[in-house]
Amino acid sequence: MIHLDPAVPDGPIEQKWDQHKFEMKLVAPHNRRRFEVIVVGTGLAGGAAAATLGELGYKVKAFTFHDSPRRAHSIAAQGGINAAKNYRGDGDSVQRLFYDTVKGGDFRAREANVYRLAQLSVNIIDQCVAQGVPFAREYGGLLDTRSFGGTQVSRTFYARGQTGQQLLLGAYSALARQVEAGNVELFDRSEMLDVVVKDGRACGIVVRNLHTGQIVSHAAHAVVLATGGYGNVFYLSTNAKASNASAIWRAHRKGAALANPCYTQIHPTCIPASDEFQSKLTLMSESLRNDGRIWVPEEFGDPRPPNQIPESERDYYLERRYPAFGNLVPRDVASRAAKREVDAGRGVGPLKNGVYLDFKTAVERLGRNTIEERYGNLFEMYERITDEDPYQVPMRIYPAVHYTMGGLWVDYNLMSTIPGLFVGGEANFSDHGANRLGASALMQGLADGYFVLPYTVPNYLAGMLGQAPIPADDPVFRAAEAEVADRTQRYLSTGGTRSVDDLHRELGKIMWDNCGMARSREGLEKAISEIAALRVEFDRDLRVLGSADTLNQSLEKAGRVDDFFELAGLLCRDALHREESCGGHFRVEHQTEEGEALRDDDHFAYAAAWEYAGPGAEPILNKEPLEFDHVHLAQRSYK
Amino acid sequence: MSQTNGQTGGQTAVHHGRTLDLKLCIWRQPGPRAEGRMVEYDLPGVSEDMSFLEMLDLLNERLIAKEQEPVAFEHDCREGICGSCGMMINGQAHGPQLGTATCQLHMRKFNSGDVIEIEPWRAAAFPIVRDLVVNRSALDRIVEAGGYISVTAGAAPEANIIPVPKPVADAAFDAAACIGCGACVAACPNGAAQLFTAAKVAHLNLLPQGQAERFSRTEAMVERMEEFFGSCTFHGECEAACPKRISLENIVLMNGDYVRAKFKNRRLAGRR
Numbered sequence: 046m047i048h049l050d051p052a053v054p055d056g057p058i059e060q061k062w063d064q065h066k067f068e069m070k071l072v073a074p075h076n077r078r079r080f081e082v083i084v085v086g087t088g089l090a091g092g093a094a095a096a097t098l099g100e101l102g103y104k105v106k107a108f109t110f111h112d113s114p115r116r117a118h119s120i121a122a123q124g125g126i127n128a129a130k131n132y133r134g135d136g137d138s139v140q141r142l143f144y145d146t147v148k149g150g151d152f153r154a155r156e157a158n159v160y161r162l163a164q165l166s167v168n169i170i171d172q173c174v175a176q177g178v179p180f181a182r183e184y185g186g187l188l189d190t191r192s193f194g195g196t197q198v199s200r201t202f203y204a205r206g207q208t209g210q211q212l213l214l215g216a217y218s219a220l221a222r223q224v225e226a227g228n229v230e231l232f233d234r235s236e237m238l239d240v241v242v243k244d245g246r247a248c249g250i251v252v253r254n255l256h257t258g259q260i261v262s263h264a265a266h267a268v269v270l271a272t273g274g275y276g277n278v279f280y281l282s283t284n285a286k287a288s289n290a291s292a293i294w295r296a297h298r299k300g301a302a303l304a305n306p307c308y309t310q311i312h313p314t315c316i317p318a319s320d321e322f323q324s325k326l327t328l329m330s331e332s333l334r335n336d337g338r339i340w341v342p343e344e345f346g347d348p349r350p351p352n353q354i355p356e357s358e359r360d361y362y363l364e365r366r367y368p369a370f371g372n373l374v375p376r377d378v379a380s381r382a383a384k385r386e387v388d389a390g391r392g393v394g395p396l397k398n399g400v401y402l403d404f405k406t407a408v409e410r411l412g413r414n415t416i417e418e419r420y421g422n423l424f425e426m427y428e429r430i431t432d433e434d435p436y437q438v439p440m441r442i443y444p445a446v447h448y449t450m451g452g453l454w455v456d457y458n459l460m461s462t463i464p465g466l467f468v469g470g471e472a473n474f475s476d477h478g479a480n481r482l483g484a485s486a487l488m489q490g491l492a493d494g495y496f497v498l499p500y501t502v503p504n505y506l507a508g509m510l511g512q513a514p515i516p517a518d519d520p521v522f523r524a525a526e527a528e529v530a531d532r533t534q535r536y537l538s539t540g541g542t543r544s545v546d547d548l549h550r551e552l553g554k555i556m557w558d559n560c561g562m563a564r565s566r567e568g569l570e571k572a573i574s575e576i577a578a579l580r581v582e583f584d585r586d587l588r589v590l591g592s593a594d595t596l597n598q599s600l601e602k603a604g605r606v607d608d609f610f611e612l613a614g615l616l617c618r619d620a621l622h623r624e625e626s627c628g629g630h631f632r633v634e635h636q637t638e639e640g641e642a643l644r645d646d647d648h649f650a651y652a653a654a655w656e657y658a659g660p661g662a663e664p665i666l667n668k669e670p671l672e673f674d675h676v677h678l679a680q681r682s683y684k
Numbered sequence: 685m686s687q688t689n690g691q692t693g694g695q696t697a698v699h700h701g702r703t704l705d706l707k708l709c710i711w712r713q714p715g716p717r718a719e720g721r722m723v724e725y726d727l728p729g730v731s732e733d734m735s736f737l738e739m740l741d742l743l744n745e746r747l748i749a750k751e752q753e754p755v756a757f758e759h760d761c762r763e764g765i766c767g768s769c770g771m772m773i774n775g776q777a778h779g780p781q782l783g784t785a786t787c788q789l790h791m792r793k794f795n796s797g798d799v800i801e802i803e804p805w806r807a808a809a810f811p812i813v814r815d816l817v818v819n820r821s822a823l824d825r826i827v828e829a830g831g832y833i834s835v836t837a838g839a840a841p842e843a844n845i846i847p848v849p850k851p852v853a854d855a856a857f858d859a860a861a862c863i864g865c866g867a868c869v870a871a872c873p874n875g876a877a878q879l880f881t882a883a884k885v886a887h888l889n890l891l892p893q894g895q896a897e898r899f900s901r902t903e904a905m906v907e908r909m910e911e912f913f914g915s916c917t918f919h920g921e922c923e924a925a926c927p928k929r930i931s932l933e934n935i936v937l938m939n940g941d942y943v944r945a946k947f948k949n950r951r952l953a954g955r956r
């Protein structure tokens with residue numbers, strides 16, 4: 046068993062972080078160059094952490110498997126970033142953002158972390174504005190905000206529908222500045238394929254250069270993983286095609302506990318799949334629910350085009366069922382409601398697999414120009430994909446896998462159960478509990494990267510003053526390199542008949558059918574055995590052509606899908622063991638009479654931190670009990 | 685320009701189900717130093733609802749089934765924002781639809797029987813890695829030279845302390861929308877990166893926060909750009925190819941600031 050110490054500082058929740066910052070050890074400026082830190086991933090969390098540690102004077106190596114740090118998937122975030130600035134004077138505060146996040150997460154997050162996140166949210170906006178992030182502004186020149194799901198205040202800052210892009214370009218520019226200054230060494234096209242641990246501490250990584258196939262070790266005093274989420278285990282998701290779980294899965298195999306993998310977020314507003322060749326699903330920002338109204342025809346299988354269905358024959362089911370929050374209920378609630386309508390046979394579109402998101406009232410009320418200004422790029426994107434003009438006909442939307450709340454377990458310092466291995470952003474099990482609120486991923490990534498890791502990593506380093514990193518030619522590195530090379534070679538030499546994508550698509554279907562929006566004991570048990578059987582097929586019948594010493598995209602994918610297989614098994618086991626419904630985890634056996642998620646706080650108010658027990662062995666469950674002293678446990682209500 | 689604006693949508697334009705039979709001519713090159721050539725492939729049964737990249741996925745699945753190596757191409761978000769994808773499609777960067785990245789181009793813009801020529805970006809600064817994949821790292825070098833506002837984490841003042849007039853913020857945003865795909869360079873007869881550089885320069889130089897480093901930034905970025913890329917002769921092909929419709933006006937702004945930088949930076953140097 047792993048000893049899980051959340052390391053939450055003592056004292057009142059409002060003062061924990063300040064007090065902790067005072068108590069943490071410092072490294073004097075002249076000593077910082079003597080410490081090497083590896084940061085894997087250059088999205089919001091990784092890019093910001095690498096830049097900030099570089100600014101502080103540490104010797105940083107930043108790794109990305111993309112051709113440029115700017116390609117990280119943070120770039121695709123659309124809607125916005127939350128911050129408790131209360132610029133609207135509408136009753137927002139740190140306390141309220143904290144409350145909304147804990148409640149939105151269905152009471153499965155660690156209170157102290159969430160409180161710190163809410164406190165830091167205001168600093169993030171200051172930092173990004175100073176960097177030149179072109180947030181939306183009002184005519185007076187001050188920052189504009191909008192509303193998002195699960196809240197009753199307007200606290201979301203945005204840059205049209207491209208907020209993630211602009212925030213990432215801010216972090217990327219800060220990183221570029223440190224690269225130019227020589228504080229950060231950048232390794233692009235370098236995919237991390239293992240974490241190296243010696244004497245119980247993380248001491249480096251093994252990477253494969255994707256252009257040359259060269260396998261190289263890098264040593265450091267500490268390693269930060271900020272490698273994103275694992276939504277692509279479902280094959281079809283809104284994640285970028287290359288987003289993968291290999292970095293966190295490799296760390297898990299080396300001893301880092303993986304927490305709450307079953308908390309997966311299904312985003313309610315995505316463009317429905319059109320055919321079997323669909324390679325990914327496209328998100329339509331949650332911000333659209335500010336002005337768009339969701340409905341289905343009252344009549345089952347109504348064949349009329351949407352604009353010919355009169356108001357009296359439409360069911361605005363979110364407004365009907367949740368009058369207080371209406372179309373802005375949290376994501377998990379909106380997704381399940383859409384599934385319910387489609388399953389009941391009221392789905393719309395050629396495949397009857399969507400619901401309408403209608404802007405007619407908004408266009409009438411605000412004018413086309415205002416709508417265009419708010420959502421122009423999203424409407425354009427929708428039209429390109431579907432060939433329908435959303436200014437004229439309602440959008441068709443359906444839920445899709447979008448974000449994963451689970452991830453590597455971390456303590457208050459964002460350190461995993463392997464000392465020296467830190468985890469930031471979506472890759473950690475995070476502050477979102479069982480469901481993330483919209484516009485909170487960017488907030489968490491940047492809080493981790495700019496304001497948490499730059500304090501907690503030095504606190505760890507301070508204890509190692511005078512120690513050199515384990516040299517990169519140490520036998521422990523050599524062994525890890527050999528293992529990576531073996532694995533790579535194995536995919537090439539399988540010599541079967543099925544492509545990686547083919548196997549991945551099948552895995553995704555098993556996951557979506559049995560471990561998607563509605564999960565049952567029977568389905569999960571079936572999934573576990575089907576995944577195991579497909580894994581055997583993968584080992585036996587995979588076909589990867591070409592060689593390991595050139596750019597070989599199939600080979601890259603093979604490694605990622607291989608790790609997805611193992612993660613998928615753990616995800617289903619976690620979902621199976623959690624005999625309750627909460628947030629993004631919905632067990633059909635556990636629901637209220639009205640079909641809402643039914644938690645079991647007596648038995649499941651804990652984070653499930655799974656420990657790897659070896660190939661094929663049952664993983665070991667460790668529990669971190671969660672206590673709610675400030676937000677009282679209650680059944681969520683958005684009525 | 686033979687580009688169309690793609691505004692063919694509308695109430696009744698849903699016509700799912702059409703399939704296309706295509707002939708593809710694709711640049712195949714096994715490695716950076718290997719010789720490349722155009723190779724023809726027949727690809728029947730392409731759904732018109734597929735994106736261009738899904739069409740290539742389909743080709744690759746069929747190639748793998750025949751034990752032929754798939755075509756390497758860059759892609760990631762497939763939502764037109766990461767800037768990874770990009771190829772010359774019938775001689776046009778990102779293909780025939782104006783303001784659209786390759787991943788957002790859909791097969792309904794093509795007809796059955798079409799021959800589609802697909803090549804990598806062609807530019808001296810973008811060496812070919814394999815097939816349709818090129819190395820665009822030179823763009824990062826330009827940003828490293830000065831594409832930032834120097835602010836250390838934690839040192840920022842309260843965000844609303846400097847009001848930014850909405851039109852200024854909007855203009856900065858328009859420039860900042862660049863996705864760094866490199867289509868502008870590929871479309872330019874000179875292989876110049878003026879539009880990319882100008883987009884970043886204009887984004888920061890327009891904002892009040894960017895004024896302190898305005899001229900040093902401009903000079904550093906322009907000069908770094910010239911180490912890698914060709915010269916701008918104002919053909920305007922870059923603007924036509926840009927999937928984010930970045931305006932040529934940014935180049936005018938950058939050139940103006942560059943000239944003033946030469947004057948300002950020298951005067952500041954003289955004062956020291």
